[in-house]
Amino acid sequence: MSRPVPVLGAGGWGTALAVAVARADREAILWARRPDFASRLAEVRENREYLPGVSLPDTVTVTSDLKSAVAAADFALVVVPSVGVPELLAALPRELGVVLCAKGLAPDGGRLTDLARELGLTHVAVLSGPNHAEEVGRGLPAATVVASADPDLAQAVQAALVSPALRVYTSTDELGVELGGVLKNVIALAAGMGDGLRLGDNAKASLITRGLREMGRYLEALGAHEDTVYGLSGLGDLVATATSRHSRNRAAGEAIARGESPAQGGKVVEGLRTAGLLDVWATAHGHDLPIVRAVAKVTGGEWTPAMGLAHLMERDAKPELEG
Ligand SMILES: NC(=O)c1ccc[n+]([C@@H]2O[C@H](COP(=O)([O-])OP(=O)(O)OC[C@H]3O[C@@H](n4cnc5c(N)ncnc54)[C@H](O)[C@@H]3O)[C@@H](O)[C@H]2O)c1
């Protein structure tokens, strides 16, 4: 019999993934950090704070006891915001497989997969794609990618999630899949700023296209497969996030451009943290990421959104395919 799948983190995405596991005819153990929150969720069977309107199936159990949640598992889905990933990974048994689902960076601006390995975890995978929790939780059709250097782990995760509502692909390009999800949040913030400034459809399409190019250049320079950026974790997630009414990153960008707070009701907006980390890291390593630079300057309070726009529009004219 298949073992239950621990889903560590009971925000919107963790809750939707636990429901997806149940839909794949597997038992899920949903771990929430706060005992009172876990008790309420176990009783009410609906995550009213982070994913209202989605009922937890009977095959999802809820706990705040991390040790018991992972005790019988081969692997766990790690679904807390990137800022909480180091502490959570440090508390897990070294032999456990970890599937990193956060679309963010480690505190030093590096990759969460590298951090996991530095902590002695050797079975590592990432899960990423155009996957708004609000839709996956409701069983609307979606596709996603699990990438790992360990093909057995990737296939085990695929089997634990695949259902008629969720098509799960595998990939060996862990770096490309991981960083696609990280970068698209920053481009989505820029798209939201464009919405807030009422820049129109041409601007949105141009930003997505040049954003994809910026992502592709960066990923390839770091060693990703050249096609990964055109897959679900790259183009797919960029489109889903830059255009969706569900996206917190897009909505945060729109709020900034309107002079409002980017906060999204206590829900994580990864791009706000990523933009600055990525700008510093990319600049230190000699990469030119103009959209990331503009978003980092705006979210860091140094530039207005209009200055960010000017930074992008007034760059030197050049051939499209050159950089
Ligand atoms: N929401 C989505 O549609 C979606 C889809 C794919 C990926 N993601 C990614 O998944 C990650 C989690 O996002 P989410 O939407 O579930 O977030 P969320 O804002 O809905 O919820 C965050 C959850 O994590 C908990 N949390 C916060 N800090 C923590 C810490 N230090 N340790 C343990 N738990 C902590 C919160 O209490 C809450 O339960 C993010 O990196 C996000 O980019 C989200």
Ligand SMILES: O=P(O)(O)OC[C@H](O)CO
């Ligand atoms: O709501 P966002 O902007 O964090 O995006 C959620 C997912 O990453 C979309 O795939």
